Amino acid sequence: MTTKEIDLDFGKVIIHKNILIAKLNEGILFDVESNRKLLDLGKEIFKGEDYGYISHRVNSYAVDPMVYFESANVRNLKAIAVVSYNEFTRKNAEMVERNFYKDPENAFGVFVTLEEAVAWMLTKF
Template identity: 60%
Template structure:
């Protein structure tokens, strides 16, 4: 159940229990500045409590690789899930993005949003 929806210039953000879900706009470059807005939003909404992030990749867009390094250092961001039905996107997430997260149980790739939310639930 979605508790809060936010529209930002780079995409839609949904807050679901202890999870921030981002569905970014088609064709954007997701920059470090955009990521800082998301991390700040997570810090403010969850008030320093642990939370998870779901990158709900329904659209095609580019990501500045520095985003992954910055996200991996966020204190209260404890789990990240990528959701996509595109095999290339999932392969890239597993081979590139996952390497930035030191805890092997903190990053996973899924076919559906429901699967990602079920995976996140026991982490809180």
């Protein structure tokens, strides 16, 4: 699969191999409705094949942790990663967000660089 960019009303999504990478807009609230749009996009693009999701947090925004309950129920979504250059954002993802992602078959990782997250993600399929 080739790399492709998709613009959404709340950010930009890059499709790279079997990974959906999201760079969301500054100041938004990433809520259940926005998450459903990403999950629908994953369903449309990957058509039941295994894939992973990377939240590339180059901007500051809020995440409703409830998004992880729905994401954990998507069988072909095999891993979620958060990438942030901000230590507070990484700690929040590790200490709070991870606790809401309750599917033991899937994986949740937190990384400093996108390259680390992609390398980790590719080991999950």
